[in-house]
Structure formats: C-alpha cells, structure tokens
Amino acid sequence: MELYSDIAQLKGVGEKTRQMLARLNIFTVADLLEYYPRNYDIYGEPVFPEQVEEGKTAAVVCTLSGPPAVSRGRTTPSVSVKTRGPGRMLYMTWYHMPYLKNTLKAGETYIFRGTAKVRRGSLTIEQPEIFTPEEYKQKQNAMQPVYPLTEGVSNKLISRLMAQALENVDLSREFLPEDLRKKYKLAEYNYALWQIHFPKDWNSMLAARRRLVFDEFFIFSLALGQIRQHTCQTPNHYVMESCSECDALIASLPYDLTSAQLRTWDQIQADMASPVVMNRLIQGDVGSGKTIVAALALLQTAKNGYQGCIMAPTEVLARQHYETFQKLLEPFGVTTVLLTGSMGARERRASYEAIAGHGADIIVGTHALIQEAVNYDCLGLVVTDEQHRFGVSQRESLAGKGQTPHILVMSATPIPRTLALILYGDLDISVIDELPAKRLPIKNCVVGKKYRATAYRFIEKEVAQGHQAYIICPMVEESEMMDGENVVDYTKIVRESLPDSVTVEYLHGKQKPKEKNRIMEDFALGKIQVLVSTTVVEVGVNVPNATVMMIEDAQRFGLAQLHQLRGRVGRGDAQSYCIFVNTSDKPQAQRRLEVLVRSNDGFYIAGEDLKLRGPGDLFGLKQSGIMEFKIGDIFNDMDLLKEASKSAREFAEEKDWTGDSAGQELKKRLERYMDRAGDGLVL
Numbered sequence: 001m002e003l004y005s006d007i008a009q010l011k012g013v014g015e016k017t018r019q020m021l022a023r024l025n026i027f028t029v030a031d032l033l034e035y036y037p038r039n040y041d042i043y044g045e046p047v048f049p050e051q052v053e054e055g056k057t058a059a060v061v062c063t064l065s066g067p068p069a070v071s072r073g074r075t076t077p078s079v080s081v082k083t084r085g086p087g088r089m090l091y092m093t094w095y096h097m098p099y100l101k102n103t104l105k106a107g108e109t110y111i112f113r114g115t116a117k118v119r120r121g122s123l124t125i126e127q128p129e130i131f132t133p134e135e136y137k138q139k140q141n142a143m144q145p146v147y148p149l150t151e152g153v154s155n156k157l158i159s160r161l162m163a164q165a166l167e168n169v170d171l172s173r174e175f176l177p178e179d180l181r182k183k184y185k186l187a188e189y190n191y192a193l194w195q196i197h198f199p200k201d202w203n204s205m206l207a208a209r210r211r212l213v214f215d216e217f218f219i220f221s222l223a224l225g226q227i228r229q230h231t232c233q234t235p236n237h238y239v240m241e242s243c244s245e246c247d248a249l250i251a252s253l254p255y256d257l258t259s260a261q262l263r264t265w266d267q268i269q270a271d272m273a274s275p276v277v278m279n280r281l282i283q284g285d286v287g288s289g290k291t292i293v294a295a296l297a298l299l300q301t302a303k304n305g306y307q308g309c310i311m312a313p314t315e316v317l318a319r320q321h322y323e324t325f326q327k328l329l330e331p332f333g334v335t336t337v338l339l340t341g342s343m344g345a346r347e348r349r350a351s352y353e354a355i356a357g358h359g360a361d362i363i364v365g366t367h368a369l370i371q372e373a374v375n376y377d378c379l380g381l382v383v384t385d386e387q388h389r390f391g392v393s394q395r396e397s398l399a400g401k402g403q404t405p406h407i408l409v410m411s412a413t414p415i416p417r418t419l420a421l422i423l424y425g426d427l428d429i430s431v432i433d434e435l436p437a438k439r440l441p442i443k444n445c446v447v448g449k450k451y452r453a454t455a456y457r458f459i460e461k462e463v464a465q466g467h468q469a470y471i472i473c474p475m476v477e478e479s480e481m482m483d484g485e486n487v488v489d490y491t492k493i494v495r496e497s498l499p500d501s502v503t504v505e506y507l508h509g510k511q512k513p514k515e516k517n518r519i520m521e522d523f524a525l526g527k528i529q530v531l532v533s534t535t536v537v538e539v540g541v542n543v544p545n546a547t548v549m550m551i552e553d554a555q556r557f558g559l560a561q562l563h564q565l566r567g568r569v570g571r572g573d574a575q576s577y578c579i580f581v582n583t584s585d586k587p588q589a590q591r592r593l594e595v596l597v598r599s600n601d602g603f604y605i606a607g608e609d610l611k612l613r614g615p616g617d618l619f620g621l622k623q624s625g626i627m628e629f630k631i632g633d634i635f636n637d638m639d640l641l642k643e644a645s646k647s648a649r650e651f652a653e654e655k656d657w658t659g660d661s662a663g664q665e666l667k668k669r670l671e672r673y674m675d676r677a678g679d680g681l682v683l
C-alpha cells in the first residue's frame with residue numbers, strides 16, 4: 001500500500017466510513033497516519049464490581065451468572081449485563097449491538113472497561129469495551145492512544161485502521177536530511193509514527209513526538225519560505241496614491257486615531273504605493289481598532305478605481321462589517337455590497353452582477369467571496385482574518401484574470417514578536433499596541449455559582465442605565481447536539497430572574513443564519529438588552545453599548561478564549577465589567593481565572609497561560625485563534641519551532657536538494673502541504 005493511497009484501500013473502510021473519516025479531513029493513508037492521539041489511556045489493574053465508583057473509569061472483572069438481557073427499547077435497543085455493584089446493582093449496557101447477546105456467554109469471565117455513570121437511578125457503564133482476561137493482560141499497562149473523534153468514528157476504529165496502515169505501508173523512506181536528524185537527535189520517521197500511535201512507554205512517545213513536531217514545523221517553514229519568495233517578487237499592479245477622502249474620513253470620526261493606528265495606516269499606504277504587492281499583517285489586541293484601519297485601506301482602493309473585499313469568518317461578522325463599512329464609506333460615494341452563503345439566489349445574483357460590472361467598490365462577505373462564480377472586475381485589495389489566510393493557489397485564483405491583489409490580514413492573537421516573525425514569515429507586520437485613549441479598563445471578578453443572583457441584579461442595574469449585557473453559557477458535555485437546548489433552558493432561567501421589561505434573547509450555532517442575523521442586528525440596535533449565547537459571539541462582534549460580559553463555567557474555557565470573549569465589552573466610553581463564574585472547586589481553576597482579573601492585556605495573559613500549563617502539558621487546552629498545527633504547539637514547542645525554522649531557511653538556500661530520494665519525498669510532502677494550506681488549513 002502506498003502512503004498517499006486513498007483511505008478506502010484499508011480493509012474495513014466502506015463508503016460510509018470513508019465519508020465519516022472525510023469529516024476528520026482523513027482522505028488518504030498519510031492523512032490517517034498524521035491523525036495523532038490527543039492523549040493516552042493506561043489500562044490499570046482490573047477491579048471487582050463492588051469497587052466501581054461513579055464518574056470513574058474502571059476495568060471490571062465479571063463472571064456472568066446468566067445470559068445477557070435484551071431490551072428492544074423504543075428507539076435504542078440494548079443488551080445488558082447485571083451484577084452486584086457497590087451497595088447497588090451495576091449494569092453494563094451496549095446500545096445497537098444486538099449480536100452481543102450471543103457473544104457474551106453465561107459462566108464465562110470477562111473484563112468490561114468504561115466509565116460508570118448513574119442512568120435512571122442505577123450505576124451503569126455504557127458501551128464498555130469487552131476483553132477476555134488473556135486479552136486484557138496484554139493491554140494492561142500499555143499506553144492506549146485516545147483520538148479526537150466525531151460521530152460514527154470510534155476510538156477502536158481509528159486504532160484498528162492505524163495498526164493496519166502502519167503494518168502495510170513502507171515507512172522506511174526518510175525525507176529529513178540525515179545531517180539535520182543527527183544534529184537535533186531526531187528519531188527515525190518509521191519509529192516516530194509507530195511510537196506516537198502505539199508507544200512502548202512515555203519516553204519513546206516523547207522522542208516520537210519531538211521528531212514529528214520538528215517535521216511539521218520544518219515543512220511549514222519551507223512552505224512559508226516559498227510563499228515569501230513568491231510574494232516578494234510579485235510586482236504591484238495596483239499602485240495606489242493617497243487620497244483626500246481618507247483624510248476626510250479620519251477627520252469625520254468621533255474620535256482621534258491612536259498613534260499606533262496612524263503608524264499602521266502610514267505603513268499600508270507606503271506598501272500600496274510601492275513596486276511590490278502588499279502582504280501585511282495587522283496585529284492588535286481585542287478592541288484596539290483594527291477595523292477602521294481596514295476601512296481606510298478599502299476607501300483608498302475604491303478611490304483609486306479598484307475593488308476591495310473583506311472576508312469575515314462568520315456570517316454574523318460579515319453583516320456587521322457590511323453595516324459598518326456602508327455607514328463609513330457611503331458619504332464618499334463608495335458602494336458596498338454583501339455576499340454570503342445564506343443569501344437567496346436572486347440577491348446573490350444581484351451581488352455577482354454588481355461585482356462583475358464594478359457597480360460595487362467594496363465587497364463584504366464570508367468564504368462565498370472566493371467561490372468560482374465570483375468574477376471581480378479589478379480586485380486590488382483583499383482583507384481577511386488569520387484563520388483564512390491564503391495559500392499561493394488561493395491568491396492566484398482570487399486574482400482570476402487580473403493580477404495578484406494586495407493582502408491585509410488582521411489578527412488579535414497575542415504572540416511575541418519573535419514568534420510572529422516565524423509564524424507569519426510571509427507577511428510584513430504592523431502592531432497596534434495601544435488602546436484608544438478614552439477607554440476605561442474593564443473591571444473583572446471571579447465568582448462562584450452562589451453569586452449568580454447578585455450578577456443578575458447587577459445586569460438589571462446596567463440595563464436600567466441603558467446598557468446591554470452578554471451571558472455566555474458553555475456547551476453541555478461538549479456535545480453540539482445539546483448546545484441549542486442548553487442555551488434555551490438557561491435563557492428561561494435568566495428571563496425569570498429579570499423583570500419582564502428586559503428583553504432577553506438567545507443565540508447559538510444551530511440556529512438558521514437568518515435567525516442569527518436578526519438577533520445580532522436587534523442586539524446591535526439595542527432592541528435586545530441581554531443576549532444569552534454560546535461562544536458564537538467570540539470573535540469580532542462589536543456592540544460598544546454592551547457593558548457586561550458574564551461567562552458561566554468560565555473554568556472550562558482557555559484563557560485566550562476568555563480574553564476574546566471579554567473583548568466584546570469595553571469597546572465604548574462607558575465602564576465595562578466581566579464576571580467569570582467559576583463552578584469548579586479545584587484551586588488551580590481559580591488561580592487560572594485570576595490571571596484575567598490581574599490583567600486586560602492579551603500578551604500578559606498568553607504568557608501566564610503558558611506558565612500555568614507548564615512545558616510538560618502536551619495536550620493542554622486548545623488555544624483559540626492561534627494557528628493550528630496537527631501536533632506542534634507554538635508555545636510549548638517554541639524552541640523546536642525556532643530551530644526548525646532556522647534549519648528550513650538554511651536548507652532552502654542549498655541548491656538542488658531535490659536530487660536524492662529523501663529530497664524528492666520531502667518535495668512531495670511540501671507540495672501536499674502547500675495544496676492543503678491553499679484550502680485555508682494553515683497559511
């Protein structure tokens with residue numbers, strides 16, 4: 001079997017499984033091998049049923065006294081085994097696996113492994129794994145990989161396919177240059193893949209991980225180098241002159257631009273007038289005022305006779321930007337149109353026509369902006385966020401028949417400059433390191449659940465003064481299915497706790513786009529005073545009149561994500577507040593949240609987050625907004641990132657590295673990476 005064979009070549013992958021794996025971005029055997037565990041499970045000593053504790057994972061030794069019970073159930077047929085547990089009965093239950101009634105035999109001893117929960121008043125292990133005592137002995141003490149999963153794909157399935165792939169693909173071909181492998185004492189590729197998926201012990205796994213992290217950063221850096229080379233040489237076909245309208249826009253604003261905003265604006269003007277096309281990143285903390293700088297660049301583009309587009313990560317944000325730009329730019333005779341996935345066919349056609357016929361100067365939208373059917377007349381500037389940075393192929397397809405446009409990327413990710421220079425190596429960087437002068441720092445507190453009633457009173461008081469509030473309630477048991485229900489239930493409680501005169505609405509990811517848009521619009525207009533929401537409001541939402549952010553179960557979020565959420569308030573002149581509700585009694589949860597009370601500065605928070613996570617925490621909380629790597633962690637593996645980046649730069653300068661078989665394999669990997677990056681994966 002070849003490394004790049006279709007995943008369907010593996011035994012046991014039919015059309016249905018293939019589709020489910022596709023949802024995890026696994027299309028080829030290589031994709032599967034790069035699907036790394038998020039953790040490892042160690043199967044401990046088996047216990048007797050009486051020793052099982054609620055909420056804990058256990059391997060239970062159980063001799064069946066009779067055949068398993070079969071229940072047809074109305075929706076979920078099940079097979080169960082009952083035994084005497086700790087003071088009450090303990091059930092093992094399997095759903096949708098009717099054949100088990102013949103497999104599990106009375107009188108035989110099994111080991112069932114899973115987490116005990118209370119279900120309808122009884123202690124139950126649902127869908128436990130089944131082993132014979134001999135099978136279990138072999139597993140005991142081994143590190144079992146735990147993979148991130150999606151509906152319909154079990155850990156067992158992934159492990160089974162992984163073992164099959166590792167056994168059948170020839171992985172002996174190296175692609176890292178031998179001298180680099182020696183210099184950094186990196187494990188062999190074949191060894192690394194085996195040991196990351198089925199580690200012999202902790203140390204082997206660490207050695208494997210180190211090699212794979214280096215690979216990932218090395219190939220990423222090579223790709224960046226190629227893009228950089230490409231963009232450095234791209235001539236500027238949209239040379240733009242400064243225009244008086246931009247000065248007029250600045251003069252018309254109800255505030256003065258900060259000196260950081262003005263400096264960034266100067267840099268952009270210089271780029272757009274230079275002989276080389278612009279590729280610039282604006283990095284600025286939440287609420288630092290990046291949007292107005294983008295608006296100036298778009299206005300300048302329009303006034304030079306070109307079109308500009310701005311791509312937002314969500315529909316809600318696209319609409320918000322559309323309203324903002326329309327209001328700001330219309331007085332200067334600039335026409336703005338919207339283009340999103342949820343627009344009706346007629347509306348969309350009208351937008352397409354306006355874009356193609358240059359009836360539109362500025363186009364605001366979601367990913368729909370880069371679809372085939374969009375035909376720009378002369379696209380001179382593209383503004384985007386860091387998650388949707390473009391690879392070479394996308395930049396080229398955007399240019400279409402025309403020339404490569406200027407690119408402006410906006411990011412609120414607080415990373416130190418040394419790191420930014422590596423990760424955004426293909427872009428020039430402007431930093432807005434100053435908040436608007438009149439801003440009052442947000443007042444923060446971490447409270448327990450008992451404080452809820454007081455928090456609602458506080459919100460009521462703020463609303464009475466004409467302000468608005470967000471309440472974030474997290475997902476239940478990390479299940480998206482329950483997401484909507486949870487928000488609806490919680491909203492009922494909030495409504496009951498506030499006077500009838502206060503309008504409370506909810507927002508969650510499962511609502512129809514139209515509904516979401518209406519609610520956000522009403523909130524922006526002040527028709528809704530309290531918005532109960534999931535993290536859909538996390539990025540970019542701008543309602544300066546909102547002064548309270550209350551975050552339920554705050555300890556379940558990463559610090560970077562909490563900082564982003566908090567950034568939805570404190571965007572106007574009024575004093576704003578953030579209430580972090582900590583529902584955990586663990587002291588470390590409280591300590592982590594207190595970092596946010598100490599500071600409103602994204603850089604400080606990112607640094608403290610790293611310290612608290614500790615360098616040994618390989619599978620820490622997922623960072624929000626930060627570039628995602630499959631295995632590398634830009635903070636914890638910062639040293640390796642620096643080394644890989646330096647090596648890649650030196651290596652790329654060596655001529656003709658594609659000559660031998662290692663070089664060719666590396667080239668293939670680089671091309672594959674760039675193709676993926678072009679789809680918006682990383683770059």
Ligand SMILES: Nc1ncnc2c1ncn2[C@@H]1O[C@H](COP(=O)(O)OP(=O)(O)OP(=O)(O)O)[C@@H](O)[C@H]1O
Nearest residue numbers: 255256257258286287288289290291412436540542
């Ligand atoms: N110099 C300034 N003085 C006062 N207010 C400003 C200034 N610049 C921008 N603002 C206002 O601050 C608010 C936040 O700005 P903006 O939406 O551009 O933030 P941002 O940098 O995009 O933040 P985020 O990353 O959180 O989306 C807006 O309401 C904007 O009108």
